[in-house]
Amino acid sequence: MDSLTKKPRLATVWLGGCSGCHMSFLDLDERLFELHRRAEICASPFTDYKDFPEVDITLVEGAVTTAEQLEEIRHVRRRTKILVSFGDCAVTGNVTAMRNFFSVDDVLDRAYRETATQIVGIPSGNPAVPRLLDRVRPVHEVVKVDYFLQGCAPSAEEIYRLLMDLLDGRTPALAGRKFGS
Amino acid sequence: MAEKIVIQPVTRIEGHARISIYLGDDGAVEAAQFHVIEFRGFEKLCEGRPFHEMPGLMSRICGICPVSHILASSKAGDMLLGVEIPPAAERQRRLMNYAQVLQSHALSFFHLSAPDLLLGMDAEPARRNIFGLIDAEPELARRGIRLRQFGQRIIEVLGGKRIHPSWGVPGGVTKVLARAERDELLGWIEEARQSLNIALERMKSLLDGFQQEIQSLGNFPSLFLGTVNEEGEAEYYDGRIRIVDSEGNIVADGLDPRRYHTYLGEASEEWSFMKFPYYKPLGYPGGMYRVGPLARLNVVRAMGTPLADRELREFRQRNGAARNESFYYHLARLIEMLHAVERIEELLLDPEILGDHVRVNAGQNRFEAVGSCEAPRGTLFHHYQVDEGGLMKRANLLIATSQNNLAMNRAVEQAAQRFVTPGRLTEGMLNRVEAAIRCYDPCLSCSTHALGLMPLEIELRDRAGRLLDRLRR
Amino acid sequence: MSVKTLTIDGKMVTGMAGETIFNAAWEAGIRIPRLCHVGGVSDVGACRLCLVEIEGQKKLLAACLTPVEEGMVVHTNTERLRAHRRLILELLFAERNHVCSVCVMNGQCELQDLAAEAGLDHVRLRYQFPKLGVDTSHERFGLDHNRCVLCTRCIRVCDEVEGAHTWDVSGRGARSVIIADMGEPWGQSESCTSCGKCVQVCPTGALFSKGRGVGEMRKDRRFLKYIVTAREKHQWIR
């Protein structure tokens, strides 16, 4: 709980994904007003918190694709009471994990060596860019996940219901959702 | 020994990035780099898949502008089939593209940038966001949210889904627009126009207060690239490429987007996952060009719709030839939204859009194709090569945001030099460096944010790049 | 023909002698999950989703292969069966590359539906990411091994209804793949009559009509019943 507002603290995290799940979150549209009344939205790509605070609920979008994201999600897990895999990339790896059919080198070669017309350097090995993991992984493969919200992207309705269930202290009713929906 | 300041993550932009600022031995800003640290590898992971799946697959590059990828991909698919799509399908695609521009620009302006503009660059970080805006200016926030909602609603009505609709396909679209759906969408127009007038007036009244930012957040000469129709008016779906210089002189015109590789090149650097496109005749990095809202306003003769053209004339009167200030991307975005709403109304009132022939069936007739369109952030190119069975052999994606990469780096450097004074790292100062980036509304999920563990990190590195010390705030 | 009376999930059900538990249950409105079964062709009991508990039987039996018996007491939806079904579905999702979001059968897929019905919201097992190909050599159809669950419906409908026996399985275990004729590209198959029955019975997006985009593939689930009724009863009704 936020000590000032006494509202539950909500965070959203974006790992390897397209941000579509976050966009679907914004598709709450005017319900964002209600959400704002019910919860303190702290760390999120929409806000300027640069350190990840202790929070009650975190929605994680995206699969784990880099060593940095692996560290990040472990840090987030330690500071979160309820962690939700938010959307198919987090839940299954989805399209993001399709690069697992190829080696990291092959993927980098296509993106840079084979398609750039001028190669000053290849973003691999330089400390300014994170190391790509050999295998893109769904979030629950690396940290414990409490709830899973499938969909590519989950609809705003589904996100709203999940958040309201969690904010009201209910076990979210997640039955009947589909992968890829 | 050089000092390095790292801002990570860069927030309220659509993607994963960090900024490094290098201080020279005298403590002055020597250089700055904008690192894109997200990489997903779509150019490879599509390999072996049927090209008919590409609109659906490529849409997953980006959840903010999935429609742009669907359109570029579908157009590449049209070319592989060698077909002209039916008029109703073309109208639908144009409508969806304007809807995409509307919702994406609304997101950029209201959800991400308005907090800086309306609450001030030095506002408390915890409030400097859409929720702070809801508290401070609930009515404007609501209007902004509803503008985005309108764009998303069009996408939902046409495609059945707001994010990643399965709708665009090689040869057309999958669904006929029903009259009742069309009528519902028409019902949104008046409010949208009002909201944009309010936002434009508000934005214009604010400009005087941001003179410092206007002059220093990415104000430098460069080329501008965008597509126009035969009359030189703004064309987002099927235009020809025009390139102008910082004075507004036409450098190149009538270029076929499908031959982009003959005049646009891409460089790769080891410190960013985002490539650096450049205009080939001027080489790298001299061929720096900008794309997106400001670039499009700079290349067009006129927008082609009355309200947007009135705003464009006022913009040009006020600013004269001053088209180089990146801060004006925000104003350009609002003008484009107004244009989009006008075009949306036109298209909805065009009876052709209700046509029930929306798709051409044909076999594969080519092995290589380029699909292109104006995405909210600039011109987008999808270049595919397929085998005899229609399976993807190679893809090259020239993403709108990446075409602003050189400019964004220049803007960051300029902002850092102006606002970062050694020994005094203030939040507002760092926020301005980020704000320089935010002008371009970079969609980095497209090109490749990590909500950081490190709020602000100063890294000391020697010439070999070895980490000597690290300070955390 | 004699009629057998049995109890399924506490409900009195009747079935003809020789009829399977599966059919008797479905006719009584009790839907036992299945993937390899498709009405109109023989059953193989391979997917193990229709396993049921029969009182007095230690083993779980495939409902699609077990004939009804007088006085049988059958349970189709116990906690044990639900747990097994979920895990079987997890195995299927982890085995090949089912990227539902970008599949031509997204929204129409039997595997996707089964997972939703089973309440499967994530897969605890490691995805294997086998590198598998797509065969688009046939003029009208494609075969995507990434999405194949090896239910062998295609093999059986081709053999038993069309009479072509174009399809078969090559390799064993996890290396099993569906092949046309002796393993040549589908488009070069001499036995294939291009009737498309295999495509219609395929539960997933593994067999598809070319030119379909994401979520666009529709399959006619009733054509097989139509053919079988026509053949057996000489009634051309749909």
Place this chain on the structure above:
Amino acid sequence: MTVEELFELHSEEQARLRRLENRIYCCTAAGCVSCGAEGLRSAIAAAIKAEGLEGRVEVCGSGCLGLCSKGPLVRSAADGALYGELPPEEGALLVRPNPIDRQRLAAKRLDTNAPFFARQLKIVLANSGQVDPERLADYIAAGGYQALAKAVTEMTPQEVIEEIKRSGLRGRGGAGYPTGLKWELVARQPSPVKYVVCNADEGDPGAFMDRSVLEGDPHRVLEGMAIAGYAVGAQQGYIYVRGEYGLAIQRLQTAIKQAEREKLLGNRVFETGFQFRVDLRIGAGAFVCGEETALIASIEGKRGQPRQRPPYPPESGLWEKPTLINNVETFANVPPIITEGGDWFASIGTETSKGTKVFALAGKIAHTGLIEVPMGTTLRTIVFEIGGGVPGGKFKAAQTGGPSGGCIPEQFLDVPVDYESLTNIGSMMGSGGLIVMDESSDMVDVARFFMEFCMDESCGKCIPCRAGTVQMHDILSRLTRGEGTAEDIRLLEELGALLRETSLCGLGQTAPNPVMSTLRYFRHEYEAKLASGGRQ
């Protein structure tokens, strides 16, 4: 051949053998062949020729002499001595040994009173090493085909079945189904066409019991099958033998030809109205084809994949006809039961498991090889007395039942080896593989090895086995690399239960056994491997 001719030939051949000064039996089972048995045999033959002793001294090939770790093995009939590790030149000394030679040979002489030999009881392997498997006369001299003669001329089919039931014989292929009951089930079927199938698709890693019987005493199996054919009313038999067993195939072909020529098989067996033919079917080495329904599919020329039982083969088997399927060792037990009587057989073994069992001893044990012991013999006797114990190490576990079996820890060394006891402690009899492990064995890796075998051998038809073995192997591999988590162990147990309860056939149903038994007895070894970091 009539029954009278059989007994005549029996007496003649026995007399001929008595007239020989010596007959030297060279073990030509695959194990001894691999360490030079053929060279040794040639050297002995050459010495006989050189010494001009043809007709007085004979050399012949023989089935397995048991102590494979000391091969090549040679038995000298004249003094009953058994020699091991003989080079060819020393073998030649056996032909006409002088006192110095005798001294040299004494060093190679094996103590047949040692526990390895003394604690065994040979029924199935009674002829192994005693007859030349390529000579029908040898088998007849040893009393061969007398059981078949007795059955077809003196007994009704029902009486044969009663005798088998009385013996308490249970299937030696693994599951231990009562043989007499199975025969009765087939016999009861009204179909005019029935089949008898001998399952010789032995495939457990390290197991070679059936191969030894086929190589060393092929006629015994044919005789057992013919008796079964008579009992159940079948006229056609098939032996499904794996293609890798080249020598067994060759000897079976020879034996079938011999038996047909002598009318011991064929249209009028012993010139009675009973007819029975046997054909060989060669398998391509798929482990799953040892599963009876997959074996049937394979004989029928289809893809070797199992199907759901029921119906069981006795009701609907080969070409949907009633089919009796027993394995090699089961059929090999049949002739002595008919000759000696069911009561004699039932006097051996335990309450529920009668007779003897052949085991292939392998692993960290002094005497590796083939042994036959009465049912109910303890593991301790097998490992420490017969097997000579664990050289230079401490006993840790014994693996029985191959990839379908389990690992038995030290605390159960005194459990009698029979069907029920082994099942109760989480293993199974299986076909008779017995691998001994010492302290150096990593039990997680052992489990991983067997899971890899099952994964590779899964036919791919049913999902739990096809994909479940892959996942279990994946988890075990992660554990052995130190990357596993507690969640992984829970998943392993869940998958184990799934495979056991839902797999279509025995391969999948029993595939988790090595994992489950090692998790039961050596859980600490799994837990010691959990990743320290990562998610738990």
